[in-house]
Amino acid sequence: MKIIETEIPDVLIIEPQVFEDKRGFFLESFNERAFQEKANISAHFVQDNHSRSGKNVLRGLHYQIKQPQGKLVRVIAGEIFDVAVDIRRSSKYFGQWVGVKLNAQNRHQIWVPPGFAHGFLVVSEYAEVLYKTTDYYAPQHERTILWNDPDIGVGWKIDLQPILSGKDQAGKLIKDAEVYV
Numbered sequence: 001m002k003i004i005e006t007e008i009p010d011v012l013i014i015e016p017q018v019f020e021d022k023r024g025f026f027l028e029s030f031n032e033r034a035f036q037e038k039a040n041i042s043a044h045f046v047q048d049n050h051s052r053s054g055k056n057v058l059r060g061l062h063y064q065i066k067q068p069q070g071k072l073v074r075v076i077a078g079e080i081f082d083v084a085v086d087i088r089r090s091s092k093y094f095g096q097w098v099g100v101k102l103n104a105q106n107r108h109q110i111w112v113p114p115g116f117a118h119g120f121l122v123v124s125e126y127a128e129v130l131y132k133t134t135d136y137y138a139p140q141h142e143r144t145i146l147w148n149d150p151d152i153g154v155g156w157k158i159d160l161q162p163i164l165s166g167k168d169q170a171g172k173l174i175k176d177a178e179v180y181v
């Protein structure tokens with residue numbers, strides 16, 4: 001596997017080694033030892049999630065203020081633009097974002113550490129997204145930052161209004177949101 005650094009050092013892109021043969025392909029989507037040794041990610045995952053969304057669906061930007069979740073995200077059908085926003089007030093990257101294309105062809109994964117808000121936009125007809133999390137879903141701690149907060153300025157490259165949940169339409173601006181210390 002190959003590790004690709006991003007503008008925010010704690011956010012990493014993982015390119016797995018893919019073994020192709022006449023039957024199809026094989027890859028290791030997670031290997032605790034390799035992630036530890038090659039990427040210095042020592043994550044203990046407790047939950048696996050799977051969602052499917054249609055084109056122009058935008059989910060995010062989500063985080064849990066208590067029980068923060070690190071997320072290892074990948075796409076098995078279609079393509080998304082996946083975004084991590086550093087919301088650790090003490091970080092020199094506070095308010096900055098990283099965006100990466102994840103699709104079923106490049107099979108890239110993004111490591112979104114605890115302390116980040118996370119979201120994605122579906123750019124293909126539909127997309128199926130799988131992700132592992134380092135803590136359990138805790139709806140009482142769940143928070144949403146508005147996807148188009150101008151102080152963050154994520155470059156979603158979308159020319160029409162995305163399809164959002166009610167919760168995401170009511171997201172807060174980062175300046176008003178409860179963030180990490």
Ligand SMILES: Cc1cn([C@H]2C[C@H](O)[C@@H](COP(=O)(O)OP(=O)(O)O[C@H]3O[C@@H](C)C(=O)[C@@H](O)[C@H]3O)O2)c(=O)[nH]c1=O
Pocket residue numbers: 049051059060062063071118119120137165
């Ligand atoms: C996230 C989540 C949702 N649910 C339920 C609650 C609700 O009825 C339904 C849909 O939930 P949501 O609208 O919150 O789903 P969604 O908008 O896909 O939320 C997810 O977005 C991405 C960007 C993330 O980073 C995730 O951590 C998570 O916040 O699924 C669970 O049971 N477990 C979970 O872990």
